[in-house]
Amino acid sequence: MNRINTFFCPTRLLCGVDAHRRLPEMIADQGARRVFLVIDPALADSPIAAAIDETLRNRGIALERYTDIRPDPDDVMVASAFEGCRAHGADAIVTIGGGSTMDVAKAVAILSTNGGAIGDYEGVDRFSLPPLPVYAVPTTAGTGSEVSGACVITDHARGVKMAIRHAAYCPAKVAILDPLAVASMPPQVAAHAGLDAFVHAFESYLSKLATPFSDALNIQAMTLIAGSIRAFFADRGDTGAALDMLSGSSMAAMSFGVTGLGNVHCMALPLGALFHVPHGLANAICLPAVAAFNQPARRERYLKVAELMGVNTDGLGEIEGGECAVAAIRQLCVDLSIPPRLRDVGVREEALPELAKRSFSADYNRWNPRYTSEEQFLSLFSEAY
Numbered sequence: 001m002n003r004i005n006t007f008f009c010p011t012r013l014l015c016g017v018d019a020h021r022r023l024p025e026m027i028a029d030q031g032a033r034r035v036f037l038v039i040d041p042a043l044a045d046s047p048i049a050a051a052i053d054e055t056l057r058n059r060g061i062a063l064e065r066y067t068d069i070r071p072d073p074d075d076v077m078v079a080s081a082f083e084g085c086r087a088h089g090a091d092a093i094v095t096i097g098g099g100s101t102m103d104v105a106k107a108v109a110i111l112s113t114n115g116g117a118i119g120d121y122e123g124v125d126r127f128s129l130p131p132l133p134v135y136a137v138p139t140t141a142g143t144g145s146e147v148s149g150a151c152v153i154t155d156h157a158r159g160v161k162m163a164i165r166h167a168a169y170c171p172a173k174v175a176i177l178d179p180l181a182v183a184s185m186p187p188q189v190a191a192h193a194g195l196d197a198f199v200h201a202f203e204s205y206l207s208k209l210a211t212p213f214s215d216a217l218n219i220q221a222m223t224l225i226a227g228s229i230r231a232f233f234a235d236r237g238d239t240g241a242a243l244d245m246l247s248g249s250s251m252a253a254m255s256f257g258v259t260g261l262g263n264v265h266c267m268a269l270p271l272g273a274l275f276h277v278p279h280g281l282a283n284a285i286c287l288p289a290v291a292a293f294n295q296p297a298r299r300e301r302y303l304k305v306a307e308l309m310g311v312n313t314d315g316l317g318e319i320e321g322g323e324c325a326v327a328a329i330r331q332l333c334v335d336l337s338i339p340p341r342l343r344d345v346g347v348r349e350e351a352l353p354e355l356a357k358r359s360f361s362a363d364y365n366r367w368n369p370r371y372t373s374e375e376q377f378l379s380l381f382s383e384a385y
Contacts, residue, residue, distance in 0.1 A: 005209075005213070007211060007213040007258055008258075009147055009257075010173075011172050011173065012173065012175070013174075013175050014174065014178075015177040015178075015247060016178070016179075016243070017178065017179055017239055018180065019177065020051065020052060020137055020176050020178045020180070022176070023052055023055075023094070023135055023137065023174070024055035024056045026174060027094070027135060028056075028061065030092070030133065032091050032133070033060075033061055033091060034062045034064075034088060034090050034091050035061050035063050035091075035092050035093070035094055036084065036085040036088050036090035036092075036093045036108070037052075037053070037063055037064065037093075037095075038069070038081060038093060038097070038101055038102075038104055038105040038108070039065060039066070039067050039069070039095070039096045039101065040069055040097030040139065041068070041069060043096055043097060044065070044067050046096075046139075046184065048096065048139075048178070048180060049096050052094065052096070053065075064085075064088040064090065066081050068080060068081070069097065069100055069101045069104055070100070072100065072272050072279070073103055073104045073107075073153055074153060075153055075155055077104060078104055078107045078108060078111070078153055081105075082107075082108045082111050082112065085108050085112055085132075090112070090132065092133050092134075092135065093105050093109050093132050093133070093134045093135070094134075094135045094136075094137070095135070095137070095172075097137075097138075097139050098140035098145075099140065099142065099145045099196075102136055102138065102143070102145035102146060102172070103145055103151035103152055103153060104151075104153075105134055105136070106131070107151045109132040109134045110151075112132045113131055133174075134173055135173060135174045135175075135176070136175045136176070137175075137176045137178065137181050138175065138176075138246065138249070139181045139184075139185070140182060140190075140193040141182055141190070141197060141232070141242065141246045141248070141249045142193025142194055142195075142249055142280055143193065144251075144253020144254070146175035146250065147250050147253045147257075148253045148256075149257045175250065177243065177247060177250060178246075179240075179242035182242050182245070182246065183236050183242065184236070187233055187234075187236070189280075190232055190233050190245075191280075191284070191336035191337065191338065192278055192279075192280030192283075192284060192338075193280050194229040194233070194245055194280075195280055195284040195287065195332075195333070195336065195338070196279060196280035196283050196284075197225055197245065197248055197249035197252050198222065198226065198229070198248075198252075199287055200221075200252035200253055200256045201218040201221035201222045201225065201251070201252035201255070201256075202218075202264075202287075202305065203256065203261040203263075203265060203367075203368075204252060204258075204259045204260075204261065205218040205222070205301060205305070206262060206294060206298045206368075207256075207259035207260055207261070207367045207368075207369065208260075208366070208367055208368075208369060209258070209259045209260055209366075209367060210259050211258065211259070213255075214258055217251040217252070217254055217255045218251070219304070219308065220251055221247075221251040221252040221255070222252075222305065223308050224245070224248035224251075225244070225245060225248040225249070225252075226308055226309045226310065226332070227244065227310070228241040228244035228245055228248075229245065229336070230332075230335055230336070232245050233335075233336055259367065260364070260366060260367030261364065262290070262364060263286075263293065263294065263359070263368050263377075263380065264286050264287050264290045265364070266364035266368070266377075267282070267355070267359050267377070267380065267381065268283045268286060269358075269359075270354075270355045270359060271286075271342070271347065271355065273358075275346055275348075275351070277342075277345050277347065281339075284336070285333075285339060285340070285342055285344075285345065285384055286380070287329060287333065288326070288330045288333060288384075290380060291326045291329050292326050293370065293372075293380060294368065295322045295325075295326060296370065297369035297370035298369045299319060299321075300318055302318070302325040302326070303316065303317075303318050303321030303325070305325040305328075306328060307321075309328040309329070311325070341384065341385060347385065349385060352381045352382060352385060353378060355377075355381050356375075356378035356381055359381075
């Protein structure tokens with residue numbers, strides 16, 4: 001009760017169909033004349049990318065494209081993108097894509113004004129000069145990277161993920177939440193990204209550092225995502241469901257930067273580093289086991305989660321309600337065709353002890369509602385395996 005809380009999100013959000021058409025005008029009005037465009041290669045020829053490209057060039061803005069983006073970006077990829085940005089002399093960055101693309105763009109924005117080298121950096125706020133302004137058009141409704149103050153980059157040599165943070169907090173300056181930008185997502189990508197967003201809200205809501213402000217955003221985020229993710233999975237062209245997913249994703253990401261996350265994300269990070277399991281998929285497979293494990297620590301909140309997921313909680317106590325929440329989470333994963341086991345996505349059983357060791361060392365016990373030992377992490381990985 002004596003803890004002093006803070007909450008801050010400086011990103012300007014534009015939400016709605018065709019919101020992307022406002023972007024070139026906003027960039028030009030800010031005085032940018034040389035733009036570095038970081039774009040998911042699968043979207044290089046998309047209608048939205050083409051429209052933004054054409055309008056920027058028509059306004060006399062010099063544009064340089066960078067499309068060498070792969071999932072789970074590493075410091076080598078960031079260094080390559082940084083060199084392209086520096087050679088172009090960019091004074092702003094536009095990024096079109098999912099979390100990996102936006103993370104590269106944000107890392108380049110930081111490095112462009114702070115010496116240009118990640119170095120042996122892991123988790124220390126050593127970047128202080130303002131980054132280049134970033135304008136983000138998320139094309140997946142999941143990571144919320146457009147409003148997140150960190151970018152996750154893998155150290156190529158060590159196989160360890162680094163969260164690069166700016167001392168002044170550096171999400172995108174402007175984020176465009178346009179349902180048309182996510183319309184071309186494959187259904188499984190939509191499922192993985194959507195569950196990533198749900199986990200952001202769920203773990204932030206359960207966090208030891210949750211606040212009334214984060215609660216308000218996370219409750220609404222879970223309501224929007226749980227209410228729309230099945231419809232979005234079935235039809236990415238459903239603009240109402242798409243806008244709900246984009247909005248819920250951003251709300252959750254605004255919160256977890258303040259509250260931290262929990263065991264699901266803690267376990268997903270080494271799965272991505274060692275086995276290149278896509279982040280959203282790793283979260284989805286680990287979610288049911290972790291949800292059951294954490295339930296005793298926040299039973300009253302699990303009852304609320306059950307309600308948000310559409311369970312009739314009238315007359316249910318906290319224990320019953322919590323069990324219903326876990327059951328609803330398991331059913332959601334089934335409905336979205338998530339593989340049930342880690343072995344189904346290439347994880348090897350002999351690696352489970354190393355995965356548990358890395359998870360425990362990450363010290364998510366700062367935020368996870370239930371203390372988790374290395375042995376308990378091994379049990380969770382074994383259950384998910």
